[in-house]
Amino acid sequence: MQQIINRFISYITIDTESDPESNTTPSTEKQWDLANKLVEELKAIGLSDVTIDENAYIMATLPSNVEHNVPVIGFVSHFDTSPDFTGANVKPQIINDYDGKDIVLNAEENIVLSPDYFEDLLLYKGQTIITTDGTTLLGADDKAGITEIVTAMEYLINHPEIKHGKIRIGFTPDEEIGRGAHKFDVEKFGADWAYTMDGSQVGELEYENFNAAGAKIKVKGKIVHPGYAKGKMINSMYYASEFINALPRLETPECTEGYEGFFHLHDIEGDVEETTLQYIIRDHDMDKFEARKALLEKIVFDLNTKYESEIFQIEIKDQYFNMKEKVEPVMHIVDIAEEAMKAVGVTPLIKAIRGGTDGSQLSYMGLPCPNIFAGGHNFHGRYEYVPVESMQKAVDVICKIAELTAKEK
Numbered sequence: 001m002q003q004i005i006n007r008f009i010s011y012i013t014i015d016t017e018s019d020p021e022s023n024t025t026p027s028t029e030k031q032w033d034l035a036n037k038l039v040e041e042l043k044a045i046g047l048s049d050v051t052i053d054e055n056a057y058i059m060a061t062l063p064s065n066v067e068h069n070v071p072v073i074g075f076v077s078h079f080d081t082s083p084d085f086t087g088a089n090v091k092p093q094i095i096n097d098y099d100g101k102d103i104v105l106n107a108e109e110n111i112v113l114s115p116d117y118f119e120d121l122l123l124y125k126g127q128t129i130i131t132t133d134g135t136t137l138l139g140a141d142d143k144a145g146i147t148e149i150v151t152a153m154e155y156l157i158n159h160p161e162i163k164h165g166k167i168r169i170g171f172t173p174d175e176e177i178g179r180g181a182h183k184f185d186v187e188k189f190g191a192d193w194a195y196t197m198d199g200s201q202v203g204e205l206e207y208e209n210f211n212a213a214g215a216k217i218k219v220k221g222k223i224v225h226p227g228y229a230k231g232k233m234i235n236s237m238y239y240a241s242e243f244i245n246a247l248p249r250l251e252t253p254e255c256t257e258g259y260e261g262f263f264h265l266h267d268i269e270g271d272v273e274e275t276t277l278q279y280i281i282r283d284h285d286m287d288k289f290e291a292r293k294a295l296l297e298k299i300v301f302d303l304n305t306k307y308e309s310e311i312f313q314i315e316i317k318d319q320y321f322n323m324k325e326k327v328e329p330v331m332h333i334v335d336i337a338e339e340a341m342k343a344v345g346v347t348p349l350i351k352a353i354r355g356g357t358d359g360s361q362l363s364y365m366g367l368p369c370p371n372i373f374a375g376g377h378n379f380h381g382r383y384e385y386v387p388v389e390s391m392q393k394a395v396d397v398i399c400k401i402a403e404l405t406a407k408e409k
Contacts, residue, residue: 012139026173070165074194077145078175106134140376145197152398164402181361340400
Protein backbone atom coordinates (compact mmCIF):
# COMPACT_ATOMS: atom_id res chain seq x y z
CA MET A 1 0.00 0.00 0.00
CA GLN A 2 2.99 2.31 0.31
CA GLN A 3 2.96 2.80 -3.46
CA ILE A 4 -0.63 4.07 -3.22
CA ILE A 5 0.26 6.41 -0.35
CA ASN A 6 3.26 7.85 -2.17
CA ARG A 7 1.38 8.35 -5.42
CA PHE A 8 -1.62 9.93 -3.71
CA ILE A 9 0.50 12.35 -1.71
CA SER A 10 2.43 13.36 -4.83
CA TYR A 11 -0.91 14.43 -6.36
CA ILE A 12 -2.60 16.13 -3.42
CA THR A 13 0.39 18.35 -2.65
CA ILE A 14 -0.11 20.03 -6.03
CA ASP A 15 -2.76 22.76 -5.79
CA THR A 16 -5.41 22.30 -8.51
CA GLU A 17 -8.34 24.35 -7.17
CA SER A 18 -10.76 25.33 -9.94
CA ASP A 19 -12.43 28.73 -10.32
CA PRO A 20 -16.12 29.12 -11.25
CA GLU A 21 -15.59 32.77 -12.23
CA SER A 22 -13.03 31.92 -14.89
CA ASN A 23 -14.00 31.44 -18.52
CA THR A 24 -10.89 29.45 -19.49
CA THR A 25 -10.41 25.69 -19.64
CA PRO A 26 -8.93 24.67 -17.35
CA SER A 27 -10.30 27.44 -15.18
CA THR A 28 -6.99 27.86 -13.33
CA GLU A 29 -3.48 27.75 -14.75
CA LYS A 30 -2.22 25.69 -11.83
CA GLN A 31 -4.27 22.67 -12.94
CA TRP A 32 -1.69 22.25 -15.70
CA ASP A 33 0.93 21.44 -13.06
CA LEU A 34 -0.70 18.14 -12.16
CA ALA A 35 -1.99 17.50 -15.68
CA ASN A 36 1.50 17.61 -17.16
CA LYS A 37 2.86 15.43 -14.35
CA LEU A 38 0.15 12.83 -15.03
CA VAL A 39 0.98 12.72 -18.73
CA GLU A 40 4.61 11.90 -17.98
CA GLU A 41 3.62 9.32 -15.37
CA LEU A 42 1.21 7.55 -17.72
CA LYS A 43 3.96 7.27 -20.31
CA ALA A 44 6.42 6.05 -17.67
CA ILE A 45 4.21 3.16 -16.51
CA GLY A 46 3.81 1.98 -20.09
CA LEU A 47 0.44 3.17 -21.36
CA SER A 48 0.08 3.98 -25.05
CA ASP A 49 -1.69 6.78 -26.97
CA VAL A 50 -1.09 9.20 -24.08
CA THR A 51 -2.50 12.59 -25.11
CA ILE A 52 -3.31 15.93 -23.55
CA ASP A 53 -5.27 18.53 -25.49
CA GLU A 54 -5.33 22.32 -25.36
CA ASN A 55 -7.89 22.20 -22.52
CA ALA A 56 -5.88 19.75 -20.36
CA TYR A 57 -8.06 16.69 -21.04
CA ILE A 58 -5.86 13.62 -20.70
CA MET A 59 -6.47 10.28 -22.39
CA ALA A 60 -4.44 7.07 -22.59
CA THR A 61 -4.81 3.44 -23.60
CA LEU A 62 -4.01 0.06 -22.15
CA PRO A 63 -4.14 -2.24 -25.21
CA SER A 64 -6.05 -5.50 -25.10
CA ASN A 65 -4.11 -8.68 -24.34
CA VAL A 66 -6.77 -11.06 -25.67
CA GLU A 67 -7.55 -12.04 -29.26
CA HIS A 68 -11.35 -12.25 -29.05
CA ASN A 69 -13.58 -9.21 -29.32
CA VAL A 70 -14.07 -7.38 -26.03
CA PRO A 71 -15.98 -4.14 -25.36
CA VAL A 72 -13.75 -1.11 -24.88
CA ILE A 73 -14.22 0.20 -21.34
CA GLY A 74 -13.00 3.39 -19.72
CA PHE A 75 -12.16 4.80 -16.29
CA VAL A 76 -12.46 8.53 -15.62
CA SER A 77 -11.47 10.88 -12.79
CA HIS A 78 -10.92 14.62 -12.37
CA PHE A 79 -7.82 16.36 -11.11
CA ASP A 80 -9.22 19.70 -9.96
CA THR A 81 -10.28 20.32 -6.37
CA SER A 82 -13.25 22.25 -5.06
CA PRO A 83 -13.16 26.04 -4.64
CA ASP A 84 -15.29 25.56 -1.50
CA PHE A 85 -12.10 25.32 0.59
CA THR A 86 -8.44 25.94 -0.08
CA GLY A 87 -6.32 23.20 -1.60
CA ALA A 88 -3.04 25.12 -1.34
CA ASN A 89 -0.18 23.75 0.75
CA VAL A 90 -1.87 20.47 1.66
CA LYS A 91 0.02 18.82 4.52
CA PRO A 92 -1.32 15.27 4.82
CA GLN A 93 -1.14 13.30 8.03
CA ILE A 94 -0.93 9.50 8.01
CA ILE A 95 -2.68 7.73 10.87
CA ASN A 96 -1.49 4.14 11.09
CA ASP A 97 -3.66 1.49 12.78
CA TYR A 98 -6.44 3.95 13.60
CA ASP A 99 -7.68 3.29 17.15
CA GLY A 100 -11.24 4.58 16.77
CA LYS A 101 -10.63 7.72 18.84
CA ASP A 102 -10.46 11.43 18.08
CA ILE A 103 -7.81 12.48 15.56
CA VAL A 104 -6.27 15.85 16.33
CA LEU A 105 -5.79 17.53 13.00
CA ASN A 106 -4.45 20.78 14.36
CA ALA A 107 -3.68 21.17 18.06
CA GLU A 108 -2.93 24.87 17.80
CA GLU A 109 -6.37 25.64 16.34
CA ASN A 110 -8.14 22.82 18.23
CA ILE A 111 -9.39 21.17 15.04
CA VAL A 112 -10.42 17.57 15.74
CA LEU A 113 -11.72 14.83 13.47
CA SER A 114 -13.98 12.91 15.83
CA PRO A 115 -16.05 9.73 15.37
CA ASP A 116 -18.57 11.32 17.74
CA TYR A 117 -19.45 13.69 14.88
CA PHE A 118 -18.23 11.71 11.84
CA GLU A 119 -19.45 8.21 12.67
CA ASP A 120 -18.11 6.68 9.45
CA LEU A 121 -14.63 6.87 10.94
CA LEU A 122 -15.43 3.82 13.04
CA LEU A 123 -15.74 1.76 9.85
CA TYR A 124 -11.99 2.06 9.46
CA LYS A 125 -10.71 1.15 12.88
CA GLY A 126 -7.35 -0.61 12.52
CA GLN A 127 -6.74 0.84 9.06
CA THR A 128 -4.37 3.50 7.73
CA ILE A 129 -6.12 6.85 7.31
CA ILE A 130 -4.81 9.93 5.52
CA THR A 131 -6.16 13.24 6.85
CA THR A 132 -5.49 16.94 6.45
CA ASP A 133 -3.73 19.14 9.00
CA GLY A 134 -7.01 21.01 9.49
CA THR A 135 -6.12 24.03 7.35
CA THR A 136 -6.93 22.74 3.86
CA LEU A 137 -9.03 20.14 2.13
CA LEU A 138 -7.26 16.87 1.30
CA GLY A 139 -8.06 16.42 -2.38
CA ALA A 140 -9.21 12.80 -2.24
CA ASP A 141 -12.03 14.14 -4.42
CA ASP A 142 -10.82 13.11 -6.86
CA LYS A 143 -7.10 12.52 -6.66
CA ALA A 144 -7.89 9.26 -4.88
CA GLY A 145 -9.68 8.21 -8.07
CA ILE A 146 -6.71 9.18 -10.22
CA THR A 147 -4.37 7.30 -7.87
CA GLU A 148 -6.52 4.20 -8.16
CA ILE A 149 -6.78 4.27 -11.95
CA VAL A 150 -3.05 4.82 -12.49
CA THR A 151 -2.17 2.13 -9.93
CA ALA A 152 -4.60 -0.35 -11.49
CA MET A 153 -3.23 0.27 -14.99
CA GLU A 154 0.32 -0.22 -13.74
CA TYR A 155 -0.72 -3.45 -12.01
CA LEU A 156 -2.35 -4.81 -15.16
CA ILE A 157 0.73 -3.93 -17.22
CA ASN A 158 2.94 -5.77 -14.72
CA HIS A 159 0.59 -8.79 -14.55
CA PRO A 160 -0.18 -9.80 -18.14
CA GLU A 161 -1.66 -13.05 -16.87
CA ILE A 162 -4.77 -11.00 -16.04
CA LYS A 163 -6.68 -10.95 -19.31
CA HIS A 164 -8.47 -7.77 -20.35
CA GLY A 165 -9.70 -5.92 -23.38
CA LYS A 166 -8.76 -2.43 -24.49
CA ILE A 167 -9.03 0.05 -21.64
CA ARG A 168 -9.20 3.82 -22.02
CA ILE A 169 -8.56 6.23 -19.19
CA GLY A 170 -9.49 9.89 -19.03
CA PHE A 171 -8.62 12.66 -16.58
CA THR A 172 -10.52 15.94 -16.67
CA PRO A 173 -10.21 19.48 -15.30
CA ASP A 174 -12.94 21.59 -13.72
CA GLU A 175 -15.36 18.86 -12.60
CA GLU A 176 -15.89 20.66 -9.29
CA ILE A 177 -17.37 23.67 -11.07
CA GLY A 178 -19.64 21.57 -13.28
CA ARG A 179 -17.56 21.69 -16.45
CA GLY A 180 -15.55 18.48 -16.27
CA ALA A 181 -17.20 16.86 -19.27
CA HIS A 182 -17.97 19.98 -21.28
CA LYS A 183 -15.02 19.54 -23.65
CA PHE A 184 -14.53 15.80 -23.25
CA ASP A 185 -14.21 14.21 -26.70
CA VAL A 186 -16.38 11.10 -26.36
CA GLU A 187 -15.71 10.02 -29.94
CA LYS A 188 -11.95 10.25 -29.45
CA PHE A 189 -12.22 8.36 -26.16
CA GLY A 190 -13.84 5.52 -28.08
CA ALA A 191 -15.19 3.45 -25.18
CA ASP A 192 -18.43 1.49 -25.17
CA TRP A 193 -18.98 2.53 -21.56
CA ALA A 194 -16.94 3.88 -18.67
CA TYR A 195 -16.85 4.29 -14.90
CA THR A 196 -16.01 7.39 -12.94
CA MET A 197 -13.95 6.62 -9.85
CA ASP A 198 -15.43 9.51 -7.89
CA GLY A 199 -17.61 8.08 -5.13
CA SER A 200 -17.09 8.17 -1.40
CA GLN A 201 -17.41 5.23 1.02
CA VAL A 202 -15.93 1.89 0.05
CA GLY A 203 -18.56 -0.13 -1.82
CA GLU A 204 -20.51 2.76 -3.31
CA LEU A 205 -21.90 2.02 -6.78
CA GLU A 206 -24.14 4.66 -8.24
CA TYR A 207 -26.06 5.17 -11.45
CA GLU A 208 -28.50 7.84 -10.25
CA ASN A 209 -27.57 11.42 -9.46
CA PHE A 210 -29.17 14.80 -8.95
CA ASN A 211 -30.58 16.95 -11.69
CA ALA A 212 -28.67 20.17 -11.14
CA ALA A 213 -28.92 23.86 -11.90
CA GLY A 214 -27.34 27.07 -10.67
CA ALA A 215 -29.22 30.29 -9.97
CA LYS A 216 -27.90 33.82 -9.65
CA ILE A 217 -30.23 36.40 -8.09
CA LYS A 218 -29.21 40.05 -8.33
CA VAL A 219 -30.90 42.49 -5.99
CA LYS A 220 -30.71 46.16 -6.98
CA GLY A 221 -30.59 48.84 -4.30
CA LYS A 222 -30.08 52.59 -4.13
CA ILE A 223 -27.43 54.27 -2.01
CA VAL A 224 -28.26 57.61 -0.38
CA HIS A 225 -26.47 59.44 2.45
CA PRO A 226 -27.83 57.65 5.55
CA GLY A 227 -28.56 60.98 7.24
CA TYR A 228 -31.03 61.91 4.53
CA ALA A 229 -32.14 58.45 3.42
CA LYS A 230 -35.75 58.32 4.59
CA GLY A 231 -38.00 57.27 1.74
CA LYS A 232 -35.07 57.23 -0.66
CA MET A 233 -32.54 54.52 0.24
CA ILE A 234 -33.10 50.97 -0.96
CA ASN A 235 -30.79 48.62 0.93
CA SER A 236 -30.33 45.63 -1.35
CA MET A 237 -29.10 43.44 1.52
CA TYR A 238 -32.41 43.73 3.39
CA TYR A 239 -34.36 42.86 0.26
CA ALA A 240 -32.02 39.93 -0.40
CA SER A 241 -32.79 38.55 3.05
CA GLU A 242 -36.48 38.68 2.17
CA PHE A 243 -35.80 36.49 -0.84
CA ILE A 244 -33.79 34.04 1.27
CA ASN A 245 -36.56 33.78 3.84
CA ALA A 246 -39.18 33.12 1.14
CA LEU A 247 -37.63 29.71 0.40
CA PRO A 248 -38.53 26.65 2.49
CA ARG A 249 -35.96 26.65 5.31
CA LEU A 250 -35.87 22.88 5.74
CA GLU A 251 -35.19 22.18 2.06
CA THR A 252 -31.47 22.78 2.42
CA PRO A 253 -28.51 20.37 2.33
CA GLU A 254 -28.18 20.16 6.11
CA CYS A 255 -31.84 19.16 6.48
CA THR A 256 -32.23 16.63 3.65
CA GLU A 257 -31.03 13.14 2.75
CA GLY A 258 -31.63 10.27 0.33
CA TYR A 259 -33.81 11.33 -2.59
CA GLU A 260 -34.79 14.65 -1.01
CA GLY A 261 -33.83 17.68 -3.08
CA PHE A 262 -32.76 21.11 -1.87
CA PHE A 263 -31.90 24.73 -2.47
CA HIS A 264 -28.37 25.64 -1.36
CA LEU A 265 -27.31 29.25 -0.88
CA HIS A 266 -23.55 28.96 -1.25
CA ASP A 267 -22.44 32.55 -1.78
CA ILE A 268 -23.58 36.07 -0.88
CA GLU A 269 -21.81 39.22 -1.98
CA GLY A 270 -23.31 42.61 -1.49
CA ASP A 271 -23.58 46.16 -0.28
CA VAL A 272 -26.38 48.70 -0.20
CA GLU A 273 -26.33 49.24 -3.96
CA GLU A 274 -26.36 45.60 -5.07
CA THR A 275 -26.40 42.10 -3.56
CA THR A 276 -25.86 38.86 -5.44
CA LEU A 277 -27.10 35.50 -4.18
CA GLN A 278 -25.72 32.28 -5.68
CA TYR A 279 -27.80 29.10 -5.32
CA ILE A 280 -27.52 25.55 -6.49
CA ILE A 281 -30.75 23.61 -7.08
CA ARG A 282 -30.81 19.83 -6.78
CA ASP A 283 -33.42 17.07 -7.12
CA HIS A 284 -33.41 13.48 -8.40
CA ASP A 285 -36.95 13.74 -9.73
CA MET A 286 -37.21 15.81 -12.91
CA ASP A 287 -40.71 17.17 -12.17
CA LYS A 288 -39.63 18.29 -8.70
CA PHE A 289 -36.47 19.76 -10.18
CA GLU A 290 -38.47 21.85 -12.63
CA ALA A 291 -40.80 22.91 -9.81
CA ARG A 292 -37.84 24.14 -7.76
CA LYS A 293 -36.65 26.33 -10.60
CA ALA A 294 -40.17 27.63 -11.10
CA LEU A 295 -40.46 28.49 -7.41
CA LEU A 296 -37.36 30.69 -7.56
CA GLU A 297 -38.76 32.54 -10.55
CA LYS A 298 -42.13 32.95 -8.84
CA ILE A 299 -40.55 34.46 -5.72
CA VAL A 300 -38.72 36.97 -7.90
CA PHE A 301 -41.94 37.85 -9.72
CA ASP A 302 -43.94 38.17 -6.50
CA LEU A 303 -41.35 40.39 -4.80
CA ASN A 304 -41.01 42.65 -7.84
CA THR A 305 -44.81 42.91 -7.92
CA LYS A 306 -44.93 43.69 -4.19
CA TYR A 307 -42.44 46.54 -4.50
CA GLU A 308 -43.67 47.69 -7.93
CA SER A 309 -40.11 47.70 -9.17
CA GLU A 310 -37.63 45.38 -10.92
CA ILE A 311 -35.48 45.09 -7.81
CA PHE A 312 -34.85 41.37 -8.34
CA GLN A 313 -33.32 39.73 -11.40
CA ILE A 314 -32.74 35.98 -11.79
CA GLU A 315 -30.68 33.81 -14.12
CA ILE A 316 -30.94 30.01 -13.96
CA LYS A 317 -28.64 27.62 -15.83
CA ASP A 318 -29.00 23.85 -15.98
CA GLN A 319 -25.76 22.03 -15.10
CA TYR A 320 -26.37 18.30 -15.48
CA PHE A 321 -29.12 15.69 -15.34
CA ASN A 322 -29.84 12.34 -13.70
CA MET A 323 -27.82 9.65 -15.52
CA LYS A 324 -30.36 6.96 -14.56
CA GLU A 325 -32.24 7.49 -17.83
CA LYS A 326 -29.12 6.67 -19.85
CA VAL A 327 -27.72 3.85 -17.71
CA GLU A 328 -30.86 1.77 -17.10
CA PRO A 329 -31.01 0.58 -20.75
CA VAL A 330 -27.48 -0.87 -20.33
CA MET A 331 -27.71 -2.15 -16.77
CA HIS A 332 -25.22 -4.92 -17.45
CA ILE A 333 -22.45 -2.35 -16.96
CA VAL A 334 -23.65 -1.84 -13.38
CA ASP A 335 -23.99 -5.60 -12.92
CA ILE A 336 -20.34 -6.10 -13.94
CA ALA A 337 -19.18 -3.54 -11.38
CA GLU A 338 -21.33 -5.16 -8.70
CA GLU A 339 -19.92 -8.59 -9.52
CA ALA A 340 -16.38 -7.21 -9.44
CA MET A 341 -16.89 -5.74 -5.99
CA LYS A 342 -18.23 -8.97 -4.59
CA ALA A 343 -15.33 -10.90 -6.15
CA VAL A 344 -12.76 -8.80 -4.28
CA GLY A 345 -14.59 -8.84 -0.96
CA VAL A 346 -16.40 -5.51 -1.15
CA THR A 347 -20.10 -5.25 -0.26
CA PRO A 348 -21.81 -3.14 -2.96
CA LEU A 349 -23.74 -0.13 -1.70
CA ILE A 350 -26.03 0.79 -4.58
CA LYS A 351 -27.58 4.17 -3.99
CA ALA A 352 -28.28 7.53 -5.59
CA ILE A 353 -25.56 10.18 -5.60
CA ARG A 354 -26.42 13.32 -3.69
CA GLY A 355 -24.34 15.25 -6.16
CA GLY A 356 -23.01 14.70 -9.63
CA THR A 357 -19.97 13.42 -11.47
CA ASP A 358 -18.48 13.81 -14.91
CA GLY A 359 -20.32 10.56 -15.56
CA SER A 360 -23.71 12.22 -15.40
CA GLN A 361 -22.81 14.53 -18.29
CA LEU A 362 -20.89 11.87 -20.18
CA SER A 363 -23.90 9.57 -20.04
CA TYR A 364 -25.94 12.20 -21.89
CA MET A 365 -23.08 12.64 -24.37
CA GLY A 366 -23.31 8.97 -25.41
CA LEU A 367 -20.92 7.37 -22.91
CA PRO A 368 -22.89 5.52 -20.19
CA CYS A 369 -20.87 6.06 -17.05
CA PRO A 370 -21.85 4.80 -13.57
CA ASN A 371 -19.87 5.93 -10.54
CA ILE A 372 -17.68 3.78 -8.27
CA PHE A 373 -16.25 4.59 -4.84
CA ALA A 374 -12.86 6.28 -4.55
CA GLY A 375 -12.87 5.87 -0.77
CA GLY A 376 -12.75 9.40 0.63
CA HIS A 377 -15.07 11.04 3.15
CA ASN A 378 -16.07 14.60 4.08
CA PHE A 379 -15.10 16.05 0.72
CA HIS A 380 -14.53 19.78 0.16
CA GLY A 381 -13.38 20.67 3.66
CA ARG A 382 -10.82 20.42 6.42
CA TYR A 383 -12.27 17.15 7.80
CA GLU A 384 -11.71 15.22 4.57
CA TYR A 385 -9.97 11.86 4.94
CA VAL A 386 -9.39 8.64 3.02
CA PRO A 387 -8.53 5.13 4.26
CA VAL A 388 -5.66 3.65 2.24
CA GLU A 389 -7.32 0.23 2.34
CA SER A 390 -10.33 1.70 0.54
CA MET A 391 -8.08 2.98 -2.24
CA GLN A 392 -6.51 -0.46 -2.54
CA LYS A 393 -9.96 -2.04 -2.81
CA ALA A 394 -10.83 0.41 -5.58
CA VAL A 395 -7.69 -0.68 -7.44
CA ASP A 396 -8.80 -4.29 -7.03
CA VAL A 397 -12.28 -3.46 -8.36
CA ILE A 398 -10.88 -1.75 -11.46
CA CYS A 399 -8.70 -4.75 -12.26
CA LYS A 400 -11.56 -7.18 -11.70
CA ILE A 401 -13.93 -5.18 -13.94
CA ALA A 402 -11.31 -5.36 -16.67
CA GLU A 403 -11.00 -9.10 -16.18
CA LEU A 404 -14.75 -9.78 -16.09
CA THR A 405 -15.39 -7.70 -19.20
CA ALA A 406 -12.84 -9.76 -21.12
CA LYS A 407 -14.39 -13.14 -20.31
CA GLU A 408 -15.50 -15.05 -23.38
CA LYS A 409 -19.24 -15.58 -23.44
